[in-house]
Amino acid sequence: MAIIGDEQTLLVVDDTPDNLFVLEQVIARHLPGCRVITAASGGEGLALAASVSLDGALLDVQMPGMDGIEMCRRLKAEPATASMPVVLITANRASSELKARGLEAGADDFISRPIDNLELVARIKVMLRVRRAEEQLRRANAGLERRVAEKTAALRLYEKAVESTNDLVTVVSPRYEFLLFNQAALDYNGLQREQVLGRPVSEVLGAEAFEATLRPRLDRTLAGETVEFDLLLDYPQRGTRQQQVRSTPMRGEGGRVEGVVAVIRDVTEHRAAEKKIHRLSQFQKGIVDNAHIWMDVLDEDGHVAIWNKAAENISGYLSEEVVGGSHIWGLLYPDETYRSELQEKLGALLRNGGTVEGFETPIRCKDGAIKIIAWNCRVLLDDTGGPMGVVSIGQDITARREAEEGKTKALLETEAARGRIDALLKSVADGIIVTDGDNRIILMNRFAEDLLDLRLEAAFMQPVDKAIFFRPLRDHFSVVLADAKSRVSEDMEWADPGSGTLRTIQVRTFVSAEGPGERGGTITILRDMTREREIERIKREFLSTAAHELRTPLTAVMGFAELLLSGEDFDAQQQREFLEVIFEKTEALERIVDELLDVGRIETGRQIPLEKAPCSIGETIAAAVEGFRPQLCGKKLEISLPEADRRLEVDRQKMVQVLESLLDNAVKYSPGAGQVRIVGAAAGDAYRVSIEDEGIGMSPEQADRAFDKFYRADASSTAVGGLGLGLTVARSIVEAHGGRIWLESGPGEGTRAIFSLPLERLPEAPDAGNRRFDAPLHPMTGNYHDG
Incomplete structure (x- = not known):
């Protein structure tokens, strides 16, 4: 079924191709938003109707085999196409009997030949409009049925919820009559439903209680306000009961208030327990407030429950500013990282239970002063043994710490010297990490920051095991502290944060000496030893x-x-x-x-000496190839030199050495019957020679390093000879000639070694333009196979 507003699809069936073409063109011209699919027989049309969503059909009545009337009957018999409009195309002046058969088969309209285009378009528009209207009606009915079902289900669910709750639920009309009294309310009041429904509230609960307490609150609710209040009522069997009432407007269409929904809960025992707890709390609060030491209690969510006078005096924050919230964490500990660490420790304490003693933290007081507090903390447990909070006792030890700082002041000169040392350490190329006696980071230079992907600002005064995420380095520090060695050194494989490549880092840690019984800090040097x-x-x-x-x-x-x-x-x-x-x-x-x-x-920076002279490139290559006759056994060598007589100003012996080195690699790394191809040709202002093999190839990284001295792409293979110097020397020779050399390769794709030499204008050799060069082995353009 096409969606309303989308492109609609029309099936046209006629056994005459010309008729199909004309109908399709007329519809396309006058109804551009209509998609036409055609069939030449009834069977083909039925098959299309079963696979394509259709919005209407034009069927020729007179077709061989299955005529249009039979096809219409079958379409109307299928649920997917039963409601689809069908127009039958009949011959001129069709009989009444034929039209009657068509109507019995379910046809919606007829059109006779010869067909008038405007009439055809009008009938199709009507057909599609009817189809669209039927679809809209069907969807509207489906939506209405769905909404009715949803409302019915919601009403049943609401009734079930109201009747199953233990709370007392009532509904009062604007005339103060009970419209609903759930089973819990009936049982609580000892009433039957017929004694309540439709009766005034004043008759059921008493006129005095209604006028003095209920009616003012019902009026507020009928005015649109939600009201919560406690109600005291006397019951003959129950005595005086305290009830908590929540009165909510019941709104109808347009938001108009049509009644009051009252949810009532008996809180008599709960309120008595609250009073008892309050008295006990006041007694405990008196004890806590009169203590001369900081005492606070945090619930399991980190919210402050108790904040005594000593806590107020030390921190400057009053109880009413703190109790009930958790914002005191941000006030006392503004550093987010440190605050998160403390909150994590609190969470661990709540999960694991037990106590914490002698734990010191710096706090920022309300006046901005920094004080040091030593804490003893214990988890509070409920009757089931579960944690319900933490009680903390804090002692202000700021004065003691300030006295200890007097000793630090006596070491100002040492600290100044240390500052100069810090500056020196930051300037060195190696990475440096310095920790204090508590294994907290106090210095990192730029190399260490980049290597660890960690800035000193974030790591300063943080324990190593918290700040550094690289586990081998954390383990290294643990070994140093555990063994108390004065020096520990080891190599680590390190993934570079930027490129991800592995680097070898030498880690050396020195433990600084302190006084007897005191633990000193450490100096750790990180040296990149990858290249070494x-x-x-x-x-x-x-x-x-x-x-x-x-x-x-x-x-x-x-x-x-x-x-x-x-x-x-x-x-x-x-x-x-x-x-x-x-x-x-x-x-x-x-x-x-x-x-x-x-x-x-090359190592000493001296250039390889050259003895340049005009040389034929063909003769030079032939001389190199001649020296490789034994190695070429079983190989196929192809040489292409369109300008074999081209002369270059080069050192012939050195160029033969270059060619031999490149040929040597090509032959060594080619398969047994592989082909080696040598191509030479002018390229702009340079002459380019390439030697290509069908060998194992190299990765881009191996190709980049192939010209490094001693480098072998497959160092594990001893079957291939050579010192790994040939390409290094070849590059130096080519560059000494003012040229360049490079490799093009890929794993399993073979390797192409290419070098180019500058072209210089030289006097032509005698008969250079007419002489054809023949190498000792083969012509310079052609194939050679020695086998």
Whole structure:
């Protein structure tokens, strides 16, 4: 069913496509807010009616199979479409018999062909208007039925509540007659319902009580006021009873007062108990007020119940300013953090019971003075053993504390010196936390604040275990205090508050010496050792790798040299083979030593010396590739150099070294039959070379660090050789040429190493424009597979 005001949906069924098209266009033109769906048969129309919410239907009567009249009958038989208006489209001058059949099937209207567009639109509008009116009526009826049901249920619930309550409930009319007297009221007064309902209040409860007490209050309530009062009535069987009455206006339509609802409760025993408690309270109050020591009582919600004279004299706040509320907390303890801590301790005391003795707090008095109070507190328990409040006895020890401060004044020079030390400590790069003898924070420099994400203003004079949320550091302080060691040092893994990355922080705590038997404060130094630990790890890995890289060729050299020196009779061919291995391994050692020497130059800030000369980029790359023939076994190498004869002003030997280093990485980290691709081309004012592999790839962080000396992306793997210096040296060589080098990679996506060199105008080589370059292995544009 379409919602009133929303787009309405009309089903049009005709077995002639042209008729469907014309009807759809007419409706779309004259009724733009009407959605039309069409069907070419009765069966198709019924299927649409079952799946789409419709507001009306136009059905062609003469259709093969199921005609429009049969379809109308079936639509009217379905609950979802029974109330939907249906207009039948008949042939010109349809018979009365046909129209009668249509009306019996439930048709709401007829229209004959040829169809007049204005008549069609008018009939559809009427049909949809009727549909809209029916829907509005249905909704109005449903809403009315719902409201009637709700009112009926509410009335029944009200009657049930009134009759089931133990309170006496009555309703009095504006003529002072009882309209309602619940069962509890009947039982209380020993009356039957017929003795009360409709009778004047003065007859039921007595004319004297009515005129003197009830009528004035009933008049106030009939004027719209809610009245509460106590009533004394004499009963023959009960005697004098005290009742608490709440009289409320009963309002009808328009808010007009139509009577009085009176709820009555017998409070005779309750009032007697209150008087007894009041007398006892006055007796206790006299004892408390005459005590010369601060005494107060807080209920379980932290509200002040008792505030004696001594509390008034010490704090300056009178009892009438304090009793009944909890605002005294904010007056005595304006610091919100400290106040919350005290309230938490009070809550723990109430939950756990017991006592607290010798607990000291500073309070701010009404005149602004700060006083120190020593407290002894005990939980008050009710008859069931449950807590009902806390009694606190406080002693003003301000004078004693002021006397102790005399000793502090004698140490002003020391404090001044400490201030200078504080300034010095704040300026150092390491984090510093200083605590006093009670393990409260008294100093933090900026590094410590940033590391802990905690400002000194919030942590000042707060215990370490409250101020610091990082548990390992709190445990560190606990160990220091428990073991009373003069120095404790340990490393901690620390998540940086900003980036979330792990950092290694060295925590060293020194305990300062105090007098005999006195506990001193602590000075804790927080040093970021992340880089140092990483460097130590990399150095260890480098030493292990270097030893392995040096030992492998040395072992071969020594082994074949021993064979040659053993005196055995080797023929000339074998001796040559042995010498070739020795020479090859010696070259490997030379390369390692050269890398270490280059790194040494880089470390000392010296630039790698270059011997620049015009060089063909194709020849340079071919020379690097030629040296990698053995390593390329099983690999597929693709080289694309559209300008192989392009000449660059470079140190050819150093550039070969760069290319060999990048090729070495590409070959080592590629799968067994993987492809390595070398591409070179001019890019603006630079010449760019990329070497791409299909290897394991690297994360962005690994790619950023790949050019750091000794760095290996997978340090755990010993199957891949190398010192981790090749890329470091390659970057220095490229930058010495005025170029730059970088990596593009992703995990599992392979790696592309790219470097660019500045292009300089050089004299062309002879026949440079016509000569095609051929590398020793393959053309510079094409594929090579050595397998």
